Amino acid sequence: MTAPATHHDVPASLRLTWLDKTAIVTLVVALGLAFLTPPEATQGNVARLFYLHLPTILVAYAAFATTLIGVVAYLATKDLKWDQLAGAAAEVGVVFTGFTIIVGMIWAKPTWGVYWTWSARLTLTAVMFFAYLGYLALRRAVDDPVVRAKRSSLLGILLIGLIPIVHFSVIWWRDIHQGGTILRPDEMQIDGILATALLAGFVAWSFTGAALIRRSWKLARLEGELDQRLRAGDGRVAGDAVDTPALDGSKDASS
């Protein structure tokens, strides 16, 4: 018999893993570097937002690529855990894309004079945000996990085409948004301490994205198991910790 949990015990789901700890440490370092670097020559201090803006969109791309990996793995194996990975990664990708847009808008107001302008990059990023939000809405709209996995897999494959269009839009169309800084056909457009701060930001947000995907994936798998047990008619979803309420005065209705 296991000892009853007290309020001092930290539930396993809340314990920090090495990935969580690495994400926190690298984030602190990256944010410190972002503030310690000298101001950018032309934009001044507002350019520090760049150390958030660029890494988060690259991590969002990576999260959406992970969605594609999950989709392909699901279609190849029919194992629902890969579909759950696809959904978890899409959630994190949407959050990071939204964060990128908000940070970009805060940067744009003092730089361009407006929060939003109808440039190809901005508009397409918003389109990508809403398209993946639609992917998440589709997942919520279907109850059956297998049907959900199949339907969302098709959409997940179709949506991945948006990423290269969004990223290379600044090269393909004349745009007020600055061109690529790192992922560009020719050489990088940043060097020195600024590049170090940017690299630290990319590392930190990558760990953060990975940690969030891992947690979201675990949550999705637990939800899947719960759903499976509920469908199988097992009412004791809380294990031994909670008894099923008894309607007839007996101790446990399930016993």
Next chain:
Amino acid sequence: MGWIVTEPTLSSQALTIAGRDIQRERRRGEVLWVILPFGAIAMLLIPFGIGIDTPMLRRIGPGLFWVVVLLFGVLVTVRRTAADTDTEQALMLRLGVDPVAELLGRSAASVAMLIGFQLVVGAVTIALYDVDIARWPVLIALVPLVAIGLGLLGTIAGGISGSSGGANLVPFLVAPLAIPLLLAATQSMDGSTPTGGILGWLLLIVVVDIVLAVIGVLTARPLQEIR
């Protein structure tokens, strides 16, 4: 003497399904009596929100027309008359109806209705906004091309979202992906766009239509399996 039974071709299956969808619409009149008047009312109400200034309305009328076509046109593709009951779906499966023919037939019916929708709402726009349609030859190409793109997009999205409860999702899935159609249509009608530019925008819609048709054909069978 025995009967000679020939298997219906893909095109004949698609035409039969398109005819059935149009027949259903003729009986129920969902597009004609609900969605079409709704689109026309939208064109009537917008000036009250942004100011009744005829020169300004003349300038923005074409853009508003395409926005209404995009947003209300999606409703044409998700009309109730386009949804099969479970019995009808089972019957189609037993009859061996090709899923590609089903997609093409459904899309063709939606395209026909979308063309009608655009013509009526277009006439309302010209009347209410005093729009000058000096570029009417461009419209002759634009109306069917946009209808094909929107019809295919709506049909594919309808298949992915599923008929039971997922229909509400279709406008949300379609709207962001229909932006190339909206952009190309508005730019083609913009008086400042040079003739060469118009051809470029029309070509973009043709490419989008072809890509959607390929996606539709590739996803038709998997979508039939999960229905």
